[in-house]
Amino acid sequence: MSDATGQKPPRATRRPTGPKAAKAQTEAKQPTAPRQPNPPAPKLERGTVTxxxxxxxxxxxxxxxxxxxxxxxxxxxxxxxxxxxxxxxxxxxxxxxxxxxxxxxxxxxxxxxxxxxxxxxxxxxxxxxxxxxxxxxxxxxxxxxxxxxxxxxxxxxxxxxxxxxxxxxxxxxxxxxxxxxxxxxxxxxxxxxxxxxxxxxxxxxxxxxxxxxxxxxxxxxxxLAAVRGIAFAILALLWLGWRRGTATNASLQQRRGINRTKLVGSAIVATAAILIAAVAGSILVPAPESRFVLRDEVVPPFDPQDYPSPLSGFRKYTKDLGDTELFSATGLSASDRIRLAVMDSYDGRLWDVSGAEQQTDGSGSFRLVGDELPAPNLIDSSAGRSVSITVEGYSGVWLPVVGYPETITLPTEPTDTTQDLRYNAETATTVITSGVDKGYGYSFTSSVQDEFSDEDLGNVPVAAVELPLVERVPDVVAAKAAEYVGSAANPIDQLRAMEQAIKINGFLSHGLASDSVPSRAGHGADRIEELFTRNQMIGDEEQFAAAFALMARSLGYPARVVMGFAPDDTKEGEPVTVTGDDVTAWVEVPFEKVGWVSFTPTPDEKEIPQDQNPKPKTEPQPQVRQPPRAEKPDDDLLTEVDINDSEDDEKNDDAFTVPLWVWVLAGAIGIPLLLYLVPLLIVAAIKRRRMRRRLDAPTADARAAGAWDELLDRYAEAGYLLPETGTRRMVAVNLGGQVEPLRASGTDTDAPAENAGGIATLTRLAHGADEAVFAGRDASDGHIDELWQTTESSTGAAAAAVGWWRRQKSKFRIHSSRTVTERLTAPGTTQRRRASSRHQTDRGKK
Structure with missing residues (x-):
């Protein structure tokens, strides 16, 4: 049906009834408050810290x-x-x-x-x-x-x-x-x-x-591993929990609930950290000997194996430097002996200072020290010395000292040698790696090991000190040690028995022309065997000390050989001049809670009896006709000549060598740096080539389109999301909308007034690129340059808006996709586009 106007009346609608409908009508009548946006974060003034x-x-x-x-x-x-x-x-x-x-x-x-x-x-x-x-x-x-x-x-x-x-x-x-x-x-x-x-x-x-x-x-x-570890962990965890996230948009009641939850969580974290550390600490904490520290893994820079054994040059002092004034010392007592070096390893050729790979608790290691020197683990001292030494004819790296030095003062003029000092606390061996020569003076204070009588040491066992093993020891050494010990039971009696036997049966000879029976130098295995097997035991301090130490080792006692000087006529407080004739050697053996006790197995000066064994008479042999000598090539008559490479070796020794730690540091820094720089340079070259190809495009519209494509690639490489479809203006709005919030959330108050990288700038760039590409006429060079300048400023602002980590990742990204504009500017496309544009213009005029 219709009304008088011929239109159908509106269809009656049935209104909903019931309590829900009444509630909805009531709420609809109430005015709705407009939703307020979140206020922007306030800009901080320069230098403001919250x-x-x-x-x-x-x-x-x-x-x-x-x-x-x-x-x-x-x-x-x-x-x-x-x-x-x-x-x-x-x-x-x-x-x-x-x-x-x-x-x-x-x-x-x-x-x-x-x-x-x-x-x-x-x-x-x-x-x-x-x-x-x-x-x-x-x-x-x-x-x-x-x-x-x-x-x-x-x-x-x-x-x-x-x-x-x-x-x-x-x-x-x-x-x-x-x-x-x-x-x-x-x-x-x-x-x-x-x-x-x-x-x-x-x-x-x-x-x-x-x-x-x-x-x-x-x-x-x-x-304080437990205390420091628990404190560090609790503070770090609590800070991470409280600092992460904020409740700026929450109501007061919500904030109170959040804070209450954080307090409960913090208490739980602190309690759990303490309990876990207390339980796991007693189980998982390694023993001190298995604890990893770098100082236990690094090889000391000074290796005594690079230098000849001091004991091998013993005869040089007695034969060549006997009357030479080596150095003068002030502050010695009458019984003091000057220590030069301690040898605790034997390889069948000689006693030597143990190297870096043989260091034990008895020999320690040579470490860089300063004015204050570390104390040894085993010493009993009640007396000290203050000694000053001035070098005259002595030279070398081994520094003469007395006792166990505590402090040392080295000269700093004309050259500072404090950085060359190395010290072995367990053996009191002091080294100057640069060496000393005439005029070198130094002073030190030291502790001197107390002397104990044999009665005091009767019930004292030998200390359990680990020393490097001795090798290639002649069998006669152990046999002689057992013979000399006899019925002695305790360690001090056994050692004294061997010492007295050598003194009684031995004869002192330095191998000089004035000696009635010269002795052979050296203390290798053959020389030690000769010492015990000849009718007379003839040698000097070098051989007797070496032999005594080997005998003590055969009994299981940790003995070491000490080389030094024992000047005669020493007077308290007066300077003493030490010569080569004062050189000596002795042996030290450690006793528990006492220290290293000295033994001197050198016989006194006495007449050496002549060997009474007659030499065997030579019996005449029947003469036999020798065959004719065969001719040999000239080459066989030549003997090999050893070329003296000493000068070359000295040159090589003086040449500068790069320390190992420098190579390690260079590798640790250089390899990651190369892994970072090489890909970075390759990617940068690819990007540079991409930009040059777009800048050098044959047509103006292609260069304009290239400016826009360069902007898209750089934005994508910086982590911005590119829309899959859309016009340039739509893409500009999208990208600008991603940049502007990032810039607003930053704290850089020195940003340029122009909104580079924002929507307005990108829209102008998009409009300029469209005009150059679709206008149907060639754009001017100035217009193209302006587009590329806008691209540079916009991409720079967009990169600055993101975080540092995203900027680093963008350097390794290469974004290259065939965009719509690239297809539009492909070869042949521009000519068809221009022809189509002229055709449409002609139709419009008609």
Missing amino acids: LATWRDLAVITVLSAIGIWGFAPAFSDNGYLLAGLGGLIVGTGAAYLSHLLRLNAFFTGLGAIALYFLFGSALAMPGYALFAVLPSLTTLRGLALGAVFGWNDMLTLAAPVGAPDYITVLPYAAAWLVGLVSTVLVLRWLPRKDRSAGRLALLLLGPLTLYLLSVLYGTGTPF
């Missing part, structure tokens, strides 16, 4: 301090703690000033280095600074050397470390670098993005590095 950022810096600083604290066992005093905490403050302050002044990376590094040297003198080397505060040439040199060479020197130092003077620069430099990098990340990198767990965990790498360094550069005894 309270949350200060808390982040405080947590990173405390964690770094826990790591620095772990260096305690490696240093002799608390100077390392002042240096480490000071370096942490200096690095943090440099990064804050950089943020306050908005400095770039170059000036940030330059300023940090300047502060490093300015405050390093007072913090790391106060004893050498002017007025304990101002830098000096010594402190500037130490700050530079310590940062470069301190890492290597630290591993060759005997812990606890007290020298060299720049050794505390190591914790100072490490903490300075960690403080600088961590603070830069907290102030400039962290606020740019949401605080995800990964971003926050990255800030823990610096403190964790300090913690690991304190373990690797420490000693076999852990330093």
